[in-house]
Amino acid sequence: MSAKKFTGAEIVIHSLHKENTEFVFGYPGGAVLNIYDAIFQLKKFKHVLVRHEQAAVHAADAYSRSTGKVGVALVTSGPGATNAVTGIATAHMDSIPMVIISGQVPTHAIGQDAFQECDTVGITRPCVKHNFLVKKIEDIAPTIKKAFHIARSGRPGPVVVDIPKDITAEESVFEYPSEIELRSYHPVEKGHQGQITKALELLISSKKPMVYTGGGVVLGDASEELTKLIKKLGFPVTSTLMGLGGFPANEEQFLGMLGMHGTYEANMAMQECDVLIAIGSRFDDRVIGNPDHFLSKPRKIIHIDIDPASISKRVKIDVPIVGNVKSVLEDMNEIYSTLEKNHDKKIQSDWMKTIDEWKAKKSLSYKNSDEVIKPQYVVEELHKVTNGDAFITSDVGQHQMWAAQYYPFNKPRRWLNSGGLGTMGVGLPYAMGAQLAHPEAQVACITGEASIQMCIQELSTCKQFHLPVKIINLNNRYMGMVRQWQEFFYGNRYAESYMDALPDFVKLAESYGHIGLQIEKPSEVTDALKEAFSKKNKERLVFLDFLTDQTENVYPMVPNGKGLSQMILSEDL
Amino acid sequence: MRHIISLLMENEAGALSRVAGLFSARGYNIESLTVAPTEDSSLSRMTIVTSGSDEIIEQIIKQLNKLIDVVKVLDLNDGKHIERELMLVKVKASHQYREEMKRISDIFRGRIIDVSDNTFTIEITGSSTKLDAYLDSLDKSAIVETVRTGASGIGRGDRILKI
Numbered sequence: 001m002s003a004k005k006f007t008g009a010e011i012v013i014h015s016l017h018k019e020n021t022e023f024v025f026g027y028p029g030g031a032v033l034n035i036y037d038a039i040f041q042l043k044k045f046k047h048v049l050v051r052h053e054q055a056a057v058h059a060a061d062a063y064s065r066s067t068g069k070v071g072v073a074l075v076t077s078g079p080g081a082t083n084a085v086t087g088i089a090t091a092h093m094d095s096i097p098m099v100i101i102s103g104q105v106p107t108h109a110i111g112q113d114a115f116q117e118c119d120t121v122g123i124t125r126p127c128v129k130h131n132f133l134v135k136k137i138e139d140i141a142p143t144i145k146k147a148f149h150i151a152r153s154g155r156p157g158p159v160v161v162d163i164p165k166d167i168t169a170e171e172s173v174f175e176y177p178s179e180i181e182l183r184s185y186h187p188v189e190k191g192h193q194g195q196i197t198k199a200l201e202l203l204i205s206s207k208k209p210m211v212y213t214g215g216g217v218v219l220g221d222a223s224e225e226l227t228k229l230i231k232k233l234g235f236p237v238t239s240t241l242m243g244l245g246g247f248p249a250n251e252e253q254f255l256g257m258l259g260m261h262g263t264y265e266a267n268m269a270m271q272e273c274d275v276l277i278a279i280g281s282r283f284d285d286r287v288i289g290n291p292d293h294f295l296s297k298p299r300k301i302i303h304i305d306i307d308p309a310s311i312s313k314r315v316k317i318d319v320p321i322v323g324n325v326k327s328v329l330e331d332m333n334e335i336y337s338t339l340e341k342n343h344d345k346k347i348q349s350d351w352m353k354t355i356d357e358w359k360a361k362k363s364l365s366y367k368n369s370d371e372v373i374k375p376q377y378v379v380e381e382l383h384k385v386t387n388g389d390a391f392i393t394s395d396v397g398q399h400q401m402w403a404a405q406y407y408p409f410n411k412p413r414r415w416l417n418s419g420g421l422g423t424m425g426v427g428l429p430y431a432m433g434a435q436l437a438h439p440e441a442q443v444a445c446i447t448g449e450a451s452i453q454m455c456i457q458e459l460s461t462c463k464q465f466h467l468p469v470k471i472i473n474l475n476n477r478y479m480g481m482v483r484q485w486q487e488f489f490y491g492n493r494y495a496e497s498y499m500d501a502l503p504d505f506v507k508l509a510e511s512y513g514h515i516g517l518q519i520e521k522p523s524e525v526t527d528a529l530k531e532a533f534s535k536k537n538k539e540r541l542v543f544l545d546f547l548t549d550q551t552e553n554v555y556p557m558v559p560n561g562k563g564l565s566q567m568i569l570s571e572d573l
Numbered sequence: 574m575r576h577i578i579s580l581l582m583e584n585e586a587g588a589l590s591r592v593a594g595l596f597s598a599r600g601y602n603i604e605s606l607t608v609a610p611t612e613d614s615s616l617s618r619m620t621i622v623t624s625g626s627d628e629i630i631e632q633i634i635k636q637l638n639k640l641i642d643v644v645k646v647l648d649l650n651d652g653k654h655i656e657r658e659l660m661l662v663k664v665k666a667s668h669q670y671r672e673e674m675k676r677i678s679d680i681f682r683g684r685i686i687d688v689s690d691n692t693f694t695i696e697i698t699g700s701s702t703k704l705d706a707y708l709d710s711l712d713k714s715a716i717v718e719t720v721r722t723g724a725s726g727i728g729r730g731d732r733i734l735k736i
Contacts, residue, residue, distance in 0.1 A: 125591060129641070133586075184645075308638070309635035309639050312628065
């Protein structure tokens with residue numbers, strides 16, 4: 001008896017199933033009709049139909065960010081693939097493990113300018129970790145296996161698998177490989193023990209040590225190891241936007257976020273420290289400001305990263321440690337226990353005092369108002385109402401920074417936003433992905449009236465799949481961050497940053513079958529939030545449209561091209 | 574500083590464009606790039622001539638290593654190596670210049686591989702600087718056409734790039 005034959009489409013579905021895929025976010029079209037038919041017939045996972053392919057990729061990305069598993073999206077050829085590109089690039093910049101399956105025109109039509117044809121592999125090449133064009137049916141299963149392996153190992157990232165339509169209709173035997181060998185790909189896991197010891201000795205003997213953590217701690221599930229080590233060392237710690245939650249924000253040692261909108265104490269400590277350890281972070285321009293200014297202070301820098309190319313890319317590193325952050329931190333904890341007796345914490349006490357003085361500046365203070373809703377206040381109240389335990393997504397702009405500053409995260413994978421690419425429009429699809437992955441959790445999307453309109457169509461997806469996300473729209477009738485830069489650096493010339501002809505968000509939410517509320521007075525903020533998160537509305541999407549102060553700015557701010565210690569502070573201080 | 578980087582990569586469609594794309598996306602220089610399959614038909618060997626500060630060259634090597642299709646990378650400038658490039662030059666060689674052209678090509682150990690009434694085509698190999706020197710020695714107006722392969726390089730002695 002010959003082995004059972006499967007169509008290429010069935011092989012795709014079975015392969016995804018073998019990878020324990022729970023959700024596929026997608027949108028059908030000509031080139032993926034065979035695959036959709038197999039989804040319909042085999043019922044191996046839940047398919048989430050979005051309203052635009054960009055949102056499919058964002059939602060799969062959020063599923064990954066909030067669970068640590070590989071997110072999966074499925075799009076058709078041509079416009080399906082090009083619509084997905086923003087989502088793919090967003091995931092790539094933040095190193096999110098994902099597999100994106102795209103349909104392609106039949107192999108014989110490739111290169112003929114066929115209907116809905118585009119060179120998906122060519123278009124996505126610069127914004128993926130890797131991509132494949134599958135040329136024959138026998139390659140489907142091994143390619144999907146490779147895609148998942150590449151996506152989740154080493155420095156994670158999105159992998160695109162482009163599958164021509166004809167081979168999804170052909171038949172072949174199916175065998176999912178249990179192991180895959182890629183001779184050119186061997187990510188380093190374990191850090192160099194000698195370098196780790198050297199790093200610890202340097203840290204212990206420093207007078208002004210500083211810890212700077214990034215998204216790698218979250219992606220590498222290294223929070224526990226990090227927290228353990230830092231508590232033992234007793235050093236101050238700051239985090240990038242992407243790393244928030246990697247170290248509990250309620251710990252005394254946490255100085256808040258650093259960078260362009262970092263706290264005074266975090267940025268000053270970064271600038272003034274004598275030994276800096278960077279953990280799963282990459283010294284990007286929004287984090288260290290002007291690199292020349294940053295380097296004008298002599299300090300030794302230790303850098304732990306899984307990607308050798310991240311080391312000494314923007315800043316010369318003295319002690320590089322290439323390895324998986326979790327494994328390196330485990331080793332550090334172990335080696336520190338042998339060195340602990342040499343650690344005289346008194347030599348660091350002056351530094352701790354200095355940091356306390358910086359902290360006393362309370363750089364995140366703002367003047368609340370009885371008249372007009374302050375956006376910071378809304379975020380603080382949201383934190384209270386959700387007991388600081390919600391999954392928070394944001395879009396990009398002022399509201400994103402206020403969310404990062406005023407909603408402290410004590411756990412990793414709770415804060416989902418586009419840090420690297422800065423993609424407006426991610427907030428709502430991110431909330432969908434997070435809510436599907438965590439059906440019982442509270443999920444809030446902190447957004448603005450400009451960003452939310454970039455993927456507003458997903459309100460429909462939320463209705464279809466009963467996703468009770470809460471939308472916190474900080475509506476200041478401006479593209480707030482653009483307005484802020486125009487105020488600071490362009491002589492108050494607000495070119496095209498005013499949001500005219502806004503929809504009535506309450507009616508808009510209602511037309512999609514959701515609840516909409518508009519809040520104009522500060523005194524109504526808390527009740528509105530309580531209402532949204534009430535038991536009664538547990539199953540409902542609630543769109544809270546807060547009309548906020550139009551002139552509020554995000555402080556502190558390190559102007560572009562300036563150094564970390566050259567912050568503009570709020571006049572309210 | 575000028576560096577010659579040799580690499581082995583999967584002999585697959587698209588591998589070349591990943592390397593070329595990396596250089597353009599990150600703004601690295603490419604002076605020349607040559608690629609051909611090796612004795613192992615699953616591998617291609619590429620030689621890239623680039624230039625940049627030590628930091629940039631270090632980044633280039635790391636970024637190349639990061640590409641999934643790239644199996645092995647070697648900066649030939651890290652040790653002793655040999656560099657060769659092939660050039661074909663068509664020069665004007667009408668009656669009164671014929672002897673002169675032959676003489677110059679002999680000095681550079683070129684070979685005349687095609688002759689017409691008015692031209693010679695000369696094949697010449699050597700380091701890129703030698704080829705430059707040959708071109709410099711000719712009257713610019715005598716050069717009709719040139720084609721260069723770009724440099725290939727190989728380590729001396731025990732320096733081997735192989736999997």
